[in-house]
Each structure stands twice: as C-alpha cells, then as structure tokens.
Amino acid sequence: MFRNVSEPVLAIFPLLMAIVLMLVTGEPWLLIMGVVSVCSFGTRLIGFIATVFVTLLFALAHFPPAHLTTKGDFFPSLQTALFGGAALVIFTMIRYAMLLPTKADDRMRFAAAIVDNMPTMGWSLNSKGEYTYTNQAVQDYVTGNKRRTDLDDWKNAIPLVHPEDVEQTFGRLVECLASGEDFVTDCRIQRHDGSYRWFHAVARAARGAKGDITGWYGTSVDIHEQKLVEQALRESERELRQLVDAIPALIWCATPEGEPSYANKQVTAFAGIVIGDLEVPNKTRLREALELTVHPDDRVRVSDAMMRSFSTGTSFAEIYRLRRHDGVFRWVDSRLAALRDDTGKITRWYGALIDIDESKQAEEALRASERQLQLLVDTVPVMVWCASPSGVPTYTNRRLSDYTGIRVGDFNQAGLELSQPIDLLVHPDDRERFRRALAESFASGKPFTLRYRLKRHDGPYRWTDSRSEPLSDGDGRLLQWYTVITDIEDETRMQEELRSAHEQLASASKAASLSELTASIAHEVNQPLASIVASSQACEHWLKADPPNTKRAMANVGRIVRDANLAADTIRRIRALFQANSEARTLVSIKELVLEVCRLMEDELAANAIQLRTGLDSGLPSVMGHRVQLQQVLVNLIRNGIDAMEQVPPEKRVLEIGSRYDAGNRISVEVRDQGSGMEDPYMIFEAFYSTKRNGKGIGLAICRSIIEAHDGEIRAEKGENGGAVFTFTLPINNPVQGGNGDTSTAGLQ
Incomplete structure (x- = not known):
C-alpha cells in the first residue's frame, strides 16, 4: 500500500x-x-x-x-x-x-536483461562515436564469451569487419554521425572462430531536449542464411536468364494488362528490336509490336485473339507469320499463358514463339503430296480400300465407291461391321470363302489373293481379283491393311470362252488324234493280220492236199509267226509313245509339283466353285521322273474330280490332294473328290473304258502308262463318304523318314 x-x-x-x-x-x-x-x-x-x-x-x-x-x-x-x-x-x-534496488533501478536492470538476452547484438555509441555499451551477444560472438572486449571507439571495430565491406560500412557510419541520419548497412563480421557472417546493422540517434544528439543505439541482426539464400537466388536468376536467353525460342513477358515488359536475346536477334523500341507516343507497346512484326494478313486475327486472352485471362495459341530482322516473314507457333497469385489474380503473362517455318513448308508440301496421291489413288484403274489392323474398313477410293455405290462413311454412320458389307456386296456362293480367307489373313498378318464376284451398284455381280498387303512398323506391329480390287469380269469371260474353245479344240484334236491313231494302228496292224490270214488259209490249203504238202504248210506257218511278231512290234511301238526315255528324267519335288499344278488349275477350280484343300508332307525327298508327264497325271486326275462333282451342290464341292511317305521307300499322292463315285474301280484304267457320258477312255489309261513307266503304281477306290479316291505311288532312291506334315486348309490359292 x-x-x-x-x-x-x-x-x-x-x-x-x-x-x-x-x-x-x-x-x-x-x-x-x-x-x-x-x-x-x-x-x-x-x-x-x-x-x-x-x-x-x-x-x-x-x-x-x-x-x-x-x-x-x-x-x-x-x-x-x-x-x-x-x-x-x-x-x-x-x-x-x-x-x-529502487523502482528505477528495477527498470534499468530489466532493460539491461532484455538487451543482454536479445538474439541480436546490441550496442550504443556516444555522440562522438565512442562505444558506451555492447550486450552479451556481442561478447559471445566476438570473443566466444572467453573475455570481454573493450571497444572504446568504432575504429577499433574495423578489424572485425570483412575487408571488402570496410569502406562501405564505416564510410556510411561517418556520414550518419555527421548528419544524424539512421545508420543502415549489411556487412560481414568476423566471429571468434575466424569465420565471417553477414549482419544487418541498424542504429538510430537519441536526441536531447534541444534536439542535439546524445548518443546512438543500434542492433546487428544475423542475416547470414538469408544472404546465402539471396545469393543463391540471384545466381539462380542469373542462370535462369541465361537459360531463357539460350532457349531456341522467342520468350517474352507482359504486364497483367498485356504490355510487353521483357524479351530474351532470341527475340532481339530474330526481330531486331528491343522493348525500348516499342515506346511510341499515342501507342501501346503491344500495338507497336504487332504492327512491326506480324504479317498484315494475320495481324487482325492475332490482335483480336490476343486481346481476347488479355481480357478473359484465357491462354492464347495461334500460328501466324512473323517478320524477321531481314524483312522475311516466317511461320511461328505462338503461345501465351497467365501467371496468377494465390488469390487467382494475374500477375504476369509469359509468351513463347517457336519458329516452325520449315515444318510448315514441309506440312504444305506433304499436304500437296497427299492431294496428288489422293488424285492418283482415285484415278488409278483399280479399286482401293484400307482397313485397320483388326479389319475395320477405314478408306475407299472414289473408283470403289462409284463401283459399289457405298462409301466408308456410310458404314461408320450406320455402325455396320465388316461382315455387313460382305453380305451386301459379295456373291452368296463366294461369301464363306471370302470370310475365311479374310479372317485367316487378319489373324496371321499374311497377305492374301482372292477371286470372287462383287456386286456392282446397278445390281449385277462381276468377277474381281482382290489382293491385300499389310503395313507393319519396325517392331512388326500391324498398322494398316491395303487392298486393291480389279474387275476381271471381261477377262474371265474371255478366258472362259477361250477355255471352252480350247476344250472343244482339244476334244476335236483328241478325236482326230484318236481317229488318226486308230487308222495308223489299223494300217500298221492290218497288213500283218491280212498276211497272217492269207498264210493261214494257204497253210490250211496245203494241209488239206492229198497228200498234204507239209513243206509248203510249214513255210506258211513261218510266215504266220513272222507276221504275228510284226503286229506285236507295232503294238509295242504304239505303247512306247506313252513311255519316256530314262535319259530325260530329273529330280522332281512332289510338293512343288502339286502346288504348281494347283496354280495352273486355279481358274478352272474357281470357275466350278470348288474348294481345294492340300495336305502335303514337307519332309518328302524328290523322285526321278518326267516333270511334264507327272503334271499331266495330276491334271487328268484333278479334271476327273471336277467333272465328277458337276452335279454336287457348290458348298460340298471339295477336292483334297495329299502326299505322304509310304512303306517300301515310296511316295504316295492321293486325289480325293466328293463326286458321284465309280462302279468298277478295276476297269477304270482300261483303254477306251469310260464312265463319263462323252469320255473316250484314254486319259486314265495314259495315266497308268506314265506311272508304270516311272516304276510306280496307280489305283482307284470308292470314298468312305462317297466320291472317288485316286492314289499313285512313286519309288525314291534315297529313303528318308517322313518329315513334319505341312497341312493347310484354305480356299483356292
């Protein structure tokens, strides 16, 4: 109280x-x-x-x-x-x-405690600049709290300041002591361990009642880490500026209102102007920049788009022509985006322009090339369509669209799949074969060739030849399918007519040859037979004589034997026509022989809507034989199969050809059809025996003669499910075991 x-x-x-x-x-x-x-x-x-x-x-x-x-x-x-x-x-x-202590003493000690325990160095000077006080932080920093330093004059503190900062620091102190202004500076002060740290020093003069300076009171705050951060930031800014200047792009900045404020060296090098050049009375820097650099034909579009971005805050992206320092306009891709603060307010705009003149010219050249290619694809005399790797149509040229009356867009809009255009355009008899071949190609990635009937826009089906090739990348991945279709209707008809004429001519030739052969045989055989008859009659006459004239009879018997041998020689010469000279034989691969004959018979098989299936053993050795004669055997057997299936429904017309290694070091070739079969398999190879209405009975007899001439055998059997099976075997000189079967089932290939 x-x-x-x-x-x-x-x-x-x-x-x-x-x-x-x-x-x-x-x-x-x-x-x-x-x-x-x-x-x-x-x-x-x-x-x-x-x-x-x-x-x-x-x-x-x-x-x-x-x-x-x-x-x-x-x-x-x-x-x-x-x-x-x-x-x-x-x-x-x-x-x-x-x-x-009194109350005043308490306040003084409290103030002294505050000053000594401040996390900064506190100090005071008198009006002359002599030290009157340094707090504990000064003693701890300078001496490590080992001894108290006596700083009776600011000049005694010079050795503690970094040599590079002495002039700036104490020069400013002298000025402030004289003028009374606040002393503010940053300098490095040596610590008791010899290292230097940055400090921010601030001192203010204390004045008496008359305004005279009675002393100075200051603090020195450790800002070493802050200085290091600032130095790192300045270094980072310097490197960033160097980076921005070195980037091969035109970089510029603008104020939130859109006024250009910075441009890197690339801008100056490209356009030949700096920001200062844009200061023109009564014009904004942006307007001046647009007028100086942007092509007149692009200026309004670019200006409107840029102003719209500045007003709405949306990004800017345009491609236009920019004037180079030499007056040449080049295409650039220009982008502009806003930098916003935490509140979403735009603080700056950053823009970048990339020279794309070469790529633009290349793009124009590519576009022109595409137009030329489009014209070429549309005018070539073939129909072209493209499909994705999965087989979805992606493009049809104009010729195909005009031919079918359908475009790819029609299917895409209707949501149709590939099966639907097949149903619409491919002949019913060819659809299954077409689907199967197409599916196998898309699954395996192998090209395919197919002949089928395609519906024209006006209704009729016409024969076409279709060939498709896949496009793959470097890793083997399918990218696209390219297919060309050629209308071969007229050619097919001509070939059909030619084939018919050829068959008629061949039939007539066969008949003529047979007639000539018959006449020749009759002529050759008639003389010895007539002589045999005459000698026989004479022999009979002499034997009936009384007494029998055996001498004369025996002479006639000798003539009969001679003429009989002559007739036999004639028959042997005729048979030799179908036998080959062993000196003309070569090594023949049965697999290659069969595939070659299949290719030769491709049109005839397609014309009769017959599916061909092959099962050929790829490990079979070659045989010695006459390639042409063996081809003739296969051709005759295939034609017999075609003729036998004439009355069979198209979906059941299947002809199978297989080869395998048989017992006894022999190769066996089998031709199986689904025709009407045969009544007597044993008589089928006899000369002049035929089960066909217009058959001559010569073909299979010739086949037997050729196979037997190759030391082989040929036989015919009734199929298990109907039809006929013809099998012939040929011997091999170097027997090997059968290799891995190469069995393929396909449409006509």
Missing part, C-alpha cells in the same frame, strides 16, 4: 516522529535517528517500518509493563539496551535499504 505514497511524505513522517519522541523523552539521539530516516527516503517502505519500530521501542521503554518496573535498577539498563539495539537495527536497516 505504501508504493502509491509519494517519497516526500514518507520522508517527513519519520522526522516528525523523531522530534516528538525527543521532546517527550529528552533523548537527543532520536532526532539523529529521524534525520537518518529522512536520508533514506529513497527506500520509502524500509524507512517507514524503521520509524514505527523505533516508536514501539520508545513506548516500551517509557511505559513498561508492571512486572518490569518492579525490578529496580534493571529498567534503566533495559532502556539503554533497547535504545542501543534499536539504533543498531535502524542503522542496519537503513544501510541495507540503501543497497536494495
């Missing part, structure tokens, strides 16, 4: 108490005690307590309790002791009170 009482009141109160006590007791030393109490007014509470204590002692001494007054001489001694002790206590308390 006494802390709110003023110091003069507390000082007067003990003095008055001392005077009163002195007058009552006659003790002059009490006045001295009151004066001492007044002297201790700075410690108000202690002085007041001491006065109260002395008063109590006085009252006890002069008005003692009854039990003390009866002691006689003891009371004066007690008074003296009490007053002496009181005086001692008062002096001790006053002395101690002088040592206790």
